Amino acid sequence: MTVKDYCIAIQKLLTEVEELNWAKCFENFISELELSEDHSTYRKIIAIYGGMGSFDDLVLYKDGVLCQKENDTLHTLKKELYNKIGNVWQ
Incomplete structure (x- = not known):
């Protein structure tokens, strides 16, 4: 997957659980990457990975319920996106 592909997958997931502020952030990244x-x-x-309240600290809830499956997917996507960018810079 490309960096853009990871951003699209993350944006879609965030939109599905109605985490709209972070979804908009990734929508902007997608536009820039295009x-x-x-x-x-x-x-x-x-x-966005560093500091208190950062993307790396994000835990997904929908209607007050922890979204375990979505959090597991997001954790994987976050890690893979970070590593993908790191590999590009090597």
């Missing part, structure tokens, strides 16, 4: 898949967008993506 224009140019360069390192400036990769830096923006990596930047």
Whole structure:
């Protein structure tokens, strides 16, 4: 999968559980990647992984119920996206 493919999968998952702020963030990344898949967008993506309340801390709930399956999928996608970008920079 490409960086854009990971972003699309994450955006779709976030939309499904109505995590719309983060979904919009990934929608913006997708738009930027469609224009140019360069390192400036990769830096923006990596930047959301750090700090308190970051994307890396996100736990998905819908209607007050933990979305275990979706959280497992998101965890995998987050890790793979981060590693994909890291591999591009090597």
